[in-house]
Amino acid sequence: MERQVTAAAGRAAPGTPQRTSRGRRLTLLKVAAEPYLYLSPALILLSLVMFVPLVIGIGYAFQKLSLTDPFDRGWAGLDNFRTLAGDRHFWRALTNTLWWTMGSLFFQFFLGLGLALLLNRRFAGRRLVQALVFLPWAVPTFLSGLTWAWLFNPLIGPLPHWMAALGILSEPYNILADPDIAMWGPIAANVWFGIPFFAITLLAALQSIPKELYEAAAMDGATAWQMFTKITLSFLAPMIAITVLLRTIWIANFADLIFVMTGGGPANSTQIVASYIFTTAFRRLDFGYASAIAIVLLALLLAYALVLLSMRARLVRV
Amino acid sequence: MAEIELRNIAKSYGDVEVLRDVNLTFDDGEFVVLVGPSGCGKSTLLRMIAGLESITGGEIAIGGAVVNDRPPRDRDIAMVFQSYALYPHMNVARNMGFSLEIRKEDKALIRERVALAARTLGLSDLLERLPKELSGGQRQRVAMGRAIVRDPEAFLFDEPLSNLDAALRVEMRIEIARLHQELQATMVYVTHDQVEALTLADRIVVMNRGRIEQVGTPLELYESPANLFVATFIGSPKMNVVDCTADERGVHLPGGGIFCPEAWSPDFRPARLGVRPEHIDLTAGGQGDCCGWAEVVERLGSDTFVYVNVDDWGGMVARQSGNAPINPGDRVGLHFDPAQARLFDNAGTALYASETNRA
Ligand SMILES: Nc1ncnc2c1ncn2[C@@H]1O[C@H](COP(=O)(O)OP(=O)(O)O)[C@@H](O)[C@H]1O
Ligand SMILES: [Mg+2]
Numbered sequence: 001m002e003r004q005v006t007a008a009a010g011r012a013a014p015g016t017p018q019r020t021s022r023g024r025r026l027t028l029l030k031v032a033a034e035p036y037l038y039l040s041p042a043l044i045l046l047s048l049v050m051f052v053p054l055v056i057g058i059g060y061a062f063q064k065l066s067l068t069d070p071f072d073r074g075w076a077g078l079d080n081f082r083t084l085a086g087d088r089h090f091w092r093a094l095t096n097t098l099w100w101t102m103g104s105l106f107f108q109f110f111l112g113l114g115l116a117l118l119l120n121r122r123f124a125g126r127r128l129v130q131a132l133v134f135l136p137w138a139v140p141t142f143l144s145g146l147t148w149a150w151l152f153n154p155l156i157g158p159l160p161h162w163m164a165a166l167g168i169l170s171e172p173y174n175i176l177a178d179p180d181i182a183m184w185g186p187i188a189a190n191v192w193f194g195i196p197f198f199a200i201t202l203l204a205a206l207q208s209i210p211k212e213l214y215e216a217a218a219m220d221g222a223t224a225w226q227m228f229t230k231i232t233l234s235f236l237a238p239m240i241a242i243t244v245l246l247r248t249i250w251i252a253n254f255a256d257l258i259f260v261m262t263g264g265g266p267a268n269s270t271q272i273v274a275s276y277i278f279t280t281a282f283r284r285l286d287f288g289y290a291s292a293i294a295i296v297l298l299a300l301l302l303a304y305a306l307v308l309l310s311m312r313a314r315l316v317r318v
Numbered sequence: 319m320a321e322i323e324l325r326n327i328a329k330s331y332g333d334v335e336v337l338r339d340v341n342l343t344f345d346d347g348e349f350v351v352l353v354g355p356s357g358c359g360k361s362t363l364l365r366m367i368a369g370l371e372s373i374t375g376g377e378i379a380i381g382g383a384v385v386n387d388r389p390p391r392d393r394d395i396a397m398v399f400q401s402y403a404l405y406p407h408m409n410v411a412r413n414m415g416f417s418l419e420i421r422k423e424d425k426a427l428i429r430e431r432v433a434l435a436a437r438t439l440g441l442s443d444l445l446e447r448l449p450k451e452l453s454g455g456q457r458q459r460v461a462m463g464r465a466i467v468r469d470p471e472a473f474l475f476d477e478p479l480s481n482l483d484a485a486l487r488v489e490m491r492i493e494i495a496r497l498h499q500e501l502q503a504t505m506v507y508v509t510h511d512q513v514e515a516l517t518l519a520d521r522i523v524v525m526n527r528g529r530i531e532q533v534g535t536p537l538e539l540y541e542s543p544a545n546l547f548v549a550t551f552i553g554s555p556k557m558n559v560v561d562c563t564a565d566e567r568g569v570h571l572p573g574g575g576i577f578c579p580e581a582w583s584p585d586f587r588p589a590r591l592g593v594r595p596e597h598i599d600l601t602a603g604g605q606g607d608c609c610g611w612a613e614v615v616e617r618l619g620s621d622t623f624v625y626v627n628v629d630d631w632g633g634m635v636a637r638q639s640g641n642a643p644i645n646p647g648d649r650v651g652l653h654f655d656p657a658q659a660r661l662f663d664n665a666g667t668a669l670y671a672s673e674t675n676r677a
Contacts, residue, residue, distance in 0.1 A: 215370050216403035220417035220464070221391035230416075234407045 060291035067285035080292035090293060092268055093276040097297075099183055100272050101252045104190040109244065111191065112198020119199065120206045130203075137196050145260030148189035152176050152261075176262050179269035186258045186270060190251065198243060205239040206232070241312035248308075249301050273297050320381030320471040321346045322367060322504060328375030329362055329528075336362050337528045340376070344472070344506055349498050352508045353515040353551070354525035360508040363525075364474050367506065368397050380471060396465035397474040400481065402457045404449040404464075410436075411445040414463045435463045438500070439493075455486045462497070472504040479514065491517060512552055516540070524548050541658075546590065546666035555595050555623065557660075558634040562591045569661070571608045572630035579659045581671040588661035588669055595637035597658040600624060600644060606651025610634070612644050626650055 036043075064076045084090055119130055136144065151157035153174055160172035169175070176185045209232065217227045255275035258264065264271035264279065271279070273293060281290035327340035337359045344350050352360045365371040367378060369390035377384050385393050396417075404413050412419070414435060415428040436442045439459045449457055458478060465473055478494070479487045495518055498505055509515055515522050516536040524531045524539065524547070531551075532544040543549035549557050562569045568578030569591050577591070600612075610628035622642040626634050636652065644650060661669040 210401075210403070212399055212401055212403040213405060215390075216397075216399060216405070216464075217416075217420075218370065218390040219368060219395070219397045220468075221420045223391070223420075226420055230420075231405065 057291050058295060060288050061295050063288050065286070065288035065291075067287070076288060080289050081296075083289065084292055084296065089268060089271065089276065090273070093271045093273045096183060096270060097252055097272040097274070100187060100190075100258070100270075101248055103183070103187045104194060104251050105244065105248055107187070107191040108194035108247065109198055109240075112195045113202055115195060115199040116202035116206055119203050133196050133199050135196070136193050141193070141256045142260055144189060144193055145186075145257045148185065148192070148257075149176065149261045152185050177266055179267050182262055182266060182269050186261050189257050189261065190254070193257070194247065194251070197247065201239060201243050202236060205236050209235045238312060241308060245305055245308045245312075248304065252297070252301060320504065321348075322472060322506070323379040324363075324367075324376065325379070326376035327363070327366065327373065327378065329359070329366060329371065330374050335528060337366075338375075340530060342523060342530070342533070344504055347502045347504055349505045349507065349518060349520045350523060351515040351519035351521075352506065352523045352525060353510065353512060354531075355551075356510055358525045359528040360510075360525055361476050364397075364476050364506060364508050367472075368395055368474055369393050370397075394468075394471045395474060396468050396470040396472075397476065398461045398465050398478045400477040402449075402461040402481075404457060404460055406449050408448075409445065410441060410447050410449070410452070410460050410463075413449065413460055414441075414467050416464065417468045431467050432463075435467045438466070438497075439463050454482055455490065458482060458490055459493075462494075466497070466501065470503075472506065475505065475507040477509055478507075480509070480511070487514075494518060512554065516552070522552075524551060526551075542670065543660065543668055545668055546592070546662045549592050549660060549662070549668065553594055555635050555637070557592045557594045558598070559590050559592045559662075560628075560631045560634070562588060564588050564661075572628065573608055575607060577607050577654060577659070578656065579654075579661060580657045581669075583669075583671045586661060586669050587663060589664045590662040590666075591654075592660040592662060593634075593654045594658065595623065595635040597655040598634065598636035599653040599655070600626070600636050600638055600642065601651045601653065602644065602648060604649055604651055606653045609649065609651050612646055612648045612650050615642075615644060615646055617641060624650070626652065628652065 061080055062076055062078070064072055064074055064079070066072070115133065119126065119133070139147075151159045153176075154160040154172045160169060160174060163169045163175075164172040175181050213231055214227055217231055222230065252272075253274045255272060255278060258270050258272060258275050259278070262270040264275050274297070277290050277293050277297070280286050280293065322344040324340050324342040327337060327342075328335070329337040340363060342350075352363065354360055362371060366373050369385070369388060373386050377386055379385065380393060380395070405416065408416065411429075411432050415432045418428045418431060432445070433442070436445055439462060441456070441459055441463055444452065444456060444460075449460065452460065458481075461478070475494075479490050482490060491514055494507075498518075507514075507518060519536055521533060521535055522539055523533050526547050532539060532548045534542075536552075539548055539552045543552065546559065550559060562571075564570060564587065566584040568576040568582060569588065571577050600606075608628055608631065610626040610631075612624050613627050613633075614625040616623040616625075619641070620639070622638045622640070622644070624636045624638060624642065624644055626636060628634050634652070638644070663669055
């Protein structure tokens, strides 16, 4: 404050031009630096918890760092990535990740949207149902994974018998033990687990749509379907884009259910990239190779996020 | 264009009766204003005509056909909402053409109709804008444009001007009047503002607590109100109403005088006397039908409003044209115009001699 006053006074007095410009430059510097000073605790903390591990992790990917061979350490260059390109298990895991993510997301999204539309209507006991929808979230992942695994077990669970009765299965057996369809087990559990997220976020978006827009549309002659496509979906689009994005990344990295229900088996048929990273790092103790896989996954997800965010920018007009 | 008929309309929400015994006919091409205090059921009635509220009793017919069970889209009626209800994600052109888009009309035709309506409303330069990029008055115009693009059987307006500032309100009022002359369409207009009602309406429907108090032209309501509610609701400042006693000669005034309105009949037993401010003449000094002290004087240039504390009666407002030579604290005499003073019985019903025209 005092310096500003001095600078102003200096400007008024033409006899001291040098002092004026130096004073002004100092003031400018101070003004430019000030916000960063205030931000510095947050910036330092963020870089400590995010960037440092990230950089270290990226560093591992270019090193030989296997605890089973602790004396063979050192710079590996792109060796880990070259091995990765020819790693049959990795490609299998990548395909599985795609199935796991898309399958879970598809059902989570559409069932969640349907549930949100239902909950947006008035009916007796709506509040209770709304509260119950949260329930899957309150259950620990570990517990839901175990429960679903039991449900698929023909000795104690009803699902195989129901599926056999419906003709989906030829006889009641455990689908988690069949490499061809085992992935649908964790997907089913994940759908159950993830519906609330979509239901709740989409319901919030639905409730923010002004009621009179529907009345205006009714006056304009719109049918229920036209109202849904031309008003509801337009309003939901930004929320859909962001939730689908978040959810995809989250599901792609979400190996807990798989780990609990199948452990990646049988015969690696439910191994996804995230669980493969985990196995590589903590079972085979090869941290260098695990980091290389992680970086590939990160790059893929970043590319996906960029595509979706640019789509969102075009969608959002409100 | 079509006439709209309401027969014994009633509406309840659960146990709460909001409207009852509403019988009305809106003629083809007529501009009818529904006016009444807030909460009297105007919007509800309008929304029942639109098809946005269910009808719990009676019948609504449009162009002769009962439409009780028809959804809004089969009634061919346009509505302008108080909040405008523009689609925020569509530009002005798409907002205005939405009803045609819904009907899958030809794109060229939509563009042509929208352009025509936009020209009528002075929106031609704004067609690419989003609603959030418009001023209040422009949004209001878009809302009206959306209605006229369709060329519907009738237009409904629910307090369309109440979100605008005073100057814009006057401007849009004139715009709506012009639009009605141009389109010659049936229009039903809801407002709680009696100035809008008096200036726009061919006929006014005065509502109160879910019932119709009176239907008539603006002048009929002003000159021959059916009851105390209409008398005090129409006119600004309000009609002065004072409790009074009367015998066969006329109304007893404080100070011992007898006031006998023109439409007097000896068997009237009025309980209240009503005189509009513009029908009271003030003179300096203590001479007149009754006397009092001037308390507040408001000079508007064209008129002077004088708030008088009348002996034994209380406050009355008198409107004098021009700049009246009266100051606060003056003793004034009040002269009531016998042709314009109105009498009301105990229940508030206006008393008229049999030969006087009663709406
Ligand atoms: N959905 C509703 N449920 C219960 N009461 C309502 C509902 N809508 C309106 N009302 C009541 O109906 C009455 C008339 O409302 P409204 O038609 O909006 O009045 P106005 O438009 O004349 O101000 C009000 O007393 C209001 O409380
Ligand atoms: Mg209203």
